[in-house]
Amino acid sequence: MNSSFPSSLRVHPSTCLRWIAGLAVAFSASLLHGQAIDYGALEQLFREPVTTSVNGSPQRVSDVPATMEIITADEIRRSGAKDIAGVLRHVGGVDTLEWGNDNIDVSVRGYDQAVPARLLVLVDGRQVYQDDFGYTPWSSVPVELGMIRQIEVIKGPNTALFGFNAAGGVINIITYNPLYDNVDSLSTAGGTQALAAGSAVATHRFGNRAAMRFSAGGDSNNDFSTPIPVSEDTTSRLHQYRDAADIDTVIRLRGSMLLDFEATHSDAKLNEMSPSYQLSNALHGNDSVQAKFSAEGRMGLLQANAYTNWSRDAVNLGSIGAVLHLNDRLTVVQLQDIFKLGAHHILRAATEYRYTTEDTTSTTGGNVHDNVVAVSGMWNWTITPNLSLTNALRVDHLALGRSGSVPPGYPFTNADWNRSFTPPSFNSGLVWKVNDANSIRVTASRGIELPSLVDNGARLLNLIGYSTSGTPYLNPTVVTNYEIALDHAFSGQHLLFRGSAFHQHSADVRAITGGLIVGPAGPYSLPSNIGSSDANGLELGFRGKFLDNYRWSVDYRPERIEDHFVPSAQNGADFTDYQHTTPVHLLKANLGWANKACEFDGYLHYQSRSAGIQVAGLAGGLAPLNGFASVDARFACKAPSRLTWAVSGQNLTQASQHQTVGPAVERRVLGTISFHF
């Protein structure tokens, strides 16, 4: 694994500092006073979470023109999960494919697959989704569970706010702000699969002017020991580990202008299911630096954000005999202003620049990159006190490019990458609060999923008898979503129903194979656009409380997907299938109990019979997967008050269970001791 970065590719933190300081000076004349969002104070006031993840402006979750779930810090703790993907396993409408102890792929509203590309994942607005393969390796997200205020899950496209790849949904992880939140905790865990883990989060305020948060954690474990299906068995499982650290400093400038600097680091080694459904050994390393500036004034709520992510991935492709070294860099600069116009209009204007670059691998010498310039706007109109309309529009101009050498006999030249796209995306939503108990939402949205850098040409394998490459001639996948939703509160605040019906159309679905080009040196296998897909589904959820100490929830999602793929891509032949691999019935349920000292939660996950993709010769194929139910649980007590002892388990009812067509998932039990000071 190459852990060094060419100095020419680095954006030095001092450069970011100067940029942000200049911006602050430029706007200071018009900034009278300001406040970044104090999520805790807003949640305490409104008794419900507040989010900015739907249209950029702060909104109560019951007001947002989208279907979303917010997982609070309390729910994260009570999930008993050891990582973020484990927390998401319990969320209604969220699909998970658990390939190994540290390898869970996550999507929303179906469309899950190995290395899923449709779900954009961010931490406080910073992308942790990796553009190389186009997915999120959850193990390398540099966030400790104890530093998360809430996880926001937006179902459906939201490219109009977040840009490319928010096509099927968005997960925005909101962490505690050290300026407003005091969070100090230490935790250690041990359990089956030789799990040993530790985590620390600390915040400190320097008067009213500055605050700092530091977090670090790591774990080490063995992967499952269940047999690997022959078709996926290309390499032996390695011992897995993860380490991560984050430091965040918030400085209150003149008045209440805020400047925020954050740096993160993470490394992870795990056994990972590859896009071609073969088990690989993967190393993921990530570093990032970020500077944010926010202020209020006559101009509204102004926010500037700049960050650079460096990721270093090494993926052992096993039987192919190659190791892909993926070193990509993403630099993003964003500027947005949110302001009110009169009493009934909120507007947001934003612009963004992104630059992504990656060297070709395993054949080196080339570089694939893209430049994106985007402008976006949002208009929220409160038509009457009970009726509001939100429209958001974004236009991204993407210019693709390639530089460096090409191997002899390569069927493309660098000029083939001189292409550009200017796809528009939108989100529109009408929210009608019929009365205190009922709310109806009607929404339409269009999202864009870009081909990954690997599919765009960073992958360049020249092996004897087998050559494969990315191609610049892939079209982005366009996802359009229409839905109608109803929230209904029964008898006070003790029973809430949330339901939605959605239709989703995905055009130009992408697969990792299916294309072929013959050059002077022979044929190259290429990724391709294989057709379209339609999904129709319902999301029905009830949650309530009883007898003061008990809470419960049931979420049921029936969904049918119809793929309309070219004949050669039918039934997963190009390693892409959604119609058969998305379960028609997905049910999640939770029963929890708590008193002042102890708490217990049980979770049920059921999904109906479906299929999974397995390698069949050189192509993919479908293998049946029986329906299954699994149970997770956690029991915890405080003794004394600052010390929490917890025992939790996943898949408790069986020693091992087939939840994918990959290796069976094992029962896991872990004990955790947490100290809050």
Added chain:
Amino acid sequence: MVLKELDFSLPKLVLAFLGLLFGVVPYAHAAGSISIDNLQAAVQTLNFLESLPKGGPVSVGVIYASEIANSQQLAAEAVKAIGTMRGPNNREVQAVGISIDDLSRYAGHLDVIYLLIGASNHSDAIVTAIRRLRAVSISDDPACETTKCCVLLVRSGQRVEITLNSALADAAGARFSMVFMMVVKRT
């Protein structure tokens, strides 16, 4: 005998029920009880009041209409409840009960005027006091929205509803954070 008593009391019960239903209770001159939830939410809105002086305790005047029979008692209850709450940055909150008749003569410092039910019938006196004292008026009485004398209407029912009267906030010199103004309703 019992039947006779029932015959006698039933019309009154029906009338009382109908009265309650339509808000014209026979004892219309008595106010109900105070809502701790509403008071708590009202105090929490002060976290977003940027014009609030930065130091010292937060001063709240609980305004009651003296023509309402039990209003002085309700004011005393509200003063007691508010006194147990904490303001922005954990600051102490000091409350005092003030009759609407005494408001125009009140010479002390007030950051907030909390209007009990019935007080908003005296909107002129309240608006004058808001301007003079540069204090923010908050109430859970929906009538104050109609009479335009509360900067914030804060009600905590099935969900917390907050309505901000922007013109009155300007008159009181009250400045709320932009984030807050984007989340609440504005008139």
